[in-house]
Amino acid sequence: MTSTSANDPLALIAELTHRCPLHCVYCSNPLALTQRTTELSTADWSRVFQEAAALGVLQADFTGGEPLTRPDILDLIRAARAAGLYVNLITSGMPLDESRLEALTQAGLDHFQLSFQGAREETAQEISGTKAHAQKLRVLEWLKHHRLAVTLNFVIHRRNLDQLPEMLALAESSSATRVEFAHVQYYGWAFANRDSLLPTREQLMQSVDFFKKSQERLTGKIRIEYVVPDYYAKYPKPCMGGWGRKLMLITPNGDALPCHAARVIPHLSFENVKDHSLQEIWESSEAFQKFRGESWMQDPCKTCDRRTQDFGGCRCQAFLLAADAAATDPVCSLAPQRPKVDAILATVAQASACAPTNISTESKPAWLYRPNPA
Numbered sequence: 065m066t067s068t069s070a071n072d073p074l075a076l077i078a079e080l081t082h083r084c085p086l087h088c089v090y091c092s093n094p095l096a097l098t099q100r101t102t103e104l105s106t107a108d109w110s111r112v113f114q115e116a117a118a119l120g121v122l123q124a125d126f127t128g129g130e131p132l133t134r135p136d137i138l139d140l141i142r143a144a145r146a147a148g149l150y151v152n153l154i155t156s157g158m159p160l161d162e163s164r165l166e167a168l169t170q171a172g173l174d175h176f177q178l179s180f181q182g183a184r185e186e187t188a189q190e191i192s193g194t195k196a197h198a199q200k201l202r203v204l205e206w207l208k209h210h211r212l213a214v215t216l217n218f219v220i221h222r223r224n225l226d227q228l229p230e231m232l233a234l235a236e237s238s239s240a241t242r243v244e245f246a247h248v249q250y251y252g253w254a255f256a257n258r259d260s261l262l263p264t265r266e267q268l269m270q271s272v273d274f275f276k277k278s279q280e281r282l283t284g285k286i287r288i289e290y291v292v293p294d295y296y297a298k299y300p301k302p303c304m305g306g307w308g309r310k311l312m313l314i315t316p317n318g319d320a321l322p323c324h325a326a327r328v329i330p331h332l333s334f335e336n337v338k339d340h341s342l343q344e345i346w347e348s349s350e351a352f353q354k355f356r357g358e359s360w361m362q363d364p365c366k367t368c369d370r371r372t373q374d375f376g377g378c379r380c381q382a383f384l385l386a387a388d389a390a391a392t393d394p395v396c397s398l399a400p401q402r403p404k405v406d407a408i409l410a411t412v413a414q415a416s417a418c419a420p421t422n423i424s425t426e427s428k429p430a431w432l433y434r435p436n437p438a
C-alpha cells in the first residue's frame with residue numbers, strides 16, 4: 065500500500081450486522097448482504113474501537129442492519145466506551161424491551177437514534193414489510209424514563225410525504241431533542257425501488273416549506289434537520305464530507321469502506337480490519353486513496369470553485385447514473401450527465417400527472433423488499 069497525507073477521521077460507522085427484522089424498500093444496505101457467519105467477533109470489534117480512538121475518531125455509530133440483533137451488543141457498547149468513543153445506536157427499536165433499554169444505558173450508550181418508516185402503521189408496514197410501528201411507539205414511551213440523548217429519524221418519500229405533520233407531532237410528544245427528516249437517497253435497495261419512492265417537485269417544495277415553518281415555530285424546543293433528495297438539488301451534497309476525509313465505515317465482515325455504497329464501484333478493492341490496522345487502511349489503502357483530494361477530478365469539477373465544498377459530489381452516484389465513478393456527480397446542474405437525472409424526474413412528473421393526486425390512494429407498487437442475509 066502506498067501512502068499520501070490524510071486528515072484524522074472523526075467518526076467510525078460500525079455496520080455490526082446486516083441482519084434486520086425489517087425489510088425496508090429503501091434500505092441503503094448493498095443488494096448482496098453480508099452473511100451472519102462472516103461477521104466480526106466481539107474481540108475484533110473491540111480492537112477496531114481501540115484503533116479508531118488512537119486514530120482520532122471521536123464517535124462510533126452502531127448501525128446495520130439492526131445492531132440490536134447482535135447478542136453481544138452490551139459488550140460492544142462497553143468496548144467502544146472503554147476506548148473513549150461516544151456511542152450512537154442507530155436502530156429500528158426491534159428487538160428491544162424496557163429492561164434491555166435499561167441495560168444499554170447502563171453499558172454506557174450515549175445516544176439513541178430511532179428510525180421510523182412513517183407516522184401510521186399501514187404505511188410503515190408497507191414500506192418495511194413488517195409490523196413494527198406499534199413497537200416503535202412503545203420504545204418512544206420507554207425513552208422518556210432514560211438518561212439518553214434521543215434523535216428520531218423519519219425516512220421520507222413519495223408514499224409518506226402527506227404524513228409530515230403527524231410525524232412532527234410524534235417527535236414533539238417524545239423526549240427527542242432532535243428530529244431528522246431524510247428524503248430517501250438512491251443507493252442499494254432504494255435505487256432498485258427508486259421510481260416508486262421519488263417525490264414530485266411539488267411534493268418536495270411543500271415539504272421544504274413545512275420544514276422551514278416548523279423550524280421557526282420550534283426554535284429552542286426541538287432541532288429539526290432535513291435532507292432533500294439529491295436528484296432535485298442544484299449542486300450535489302458533500303458526500304461523506306468528502307471521500308476519505310472524515311468517516312470510515314466497517315462492514316459486518318470487517319471490510320473498510322469510504323462510504324456505505326462504495327462496493328458498487330467496480331475494480332475497487334477494500335482492505336479488511338483482520339489483515340491491516342485501521343491506521344494503515346485509512347492512510348494508505350487503495351479504496352481510501354482513490355478519490356481523496358482533487359487529482360481524480362474531471363471537468364467541470366477540476367476547475368470549479370465549489371470543489372472544496374462538495375468535493376465533486378458522490379462517487380457511487382456518479383457510477384450508478386453515469387457508469388463512471390470519476391465523473392461529476394450527475395445530480396449537479398453543471399454536470400454533462402445532468403440530462404439523465406432530468407429525464408428521470410420528467411418520468412416521475414408524467415406518472416404523477418396521470419395518477420390520483422392523493423398519494424395515499426395510489427395502488428401499492430411492486431416493491432422489491434430487502435431480504436435477510438443467511
Ligand code: SF4
Pocket residue numbers: 084085086087088090091092093128129130156179192434
Ligand atoms: S433501512 Fe430498514 S431494513 Fe435497512 S437496516 Fe434499516 S431498518 Fe433494517
Ligand code: SF4
Pocket residue numbers: 299300364365366368369370371372374375376377392393396397398399
Ligand atoms: S461541477 Fe463539480 S465541484 Fe462544481 S458544483 Fe458541480 S459537482 Fe461540485
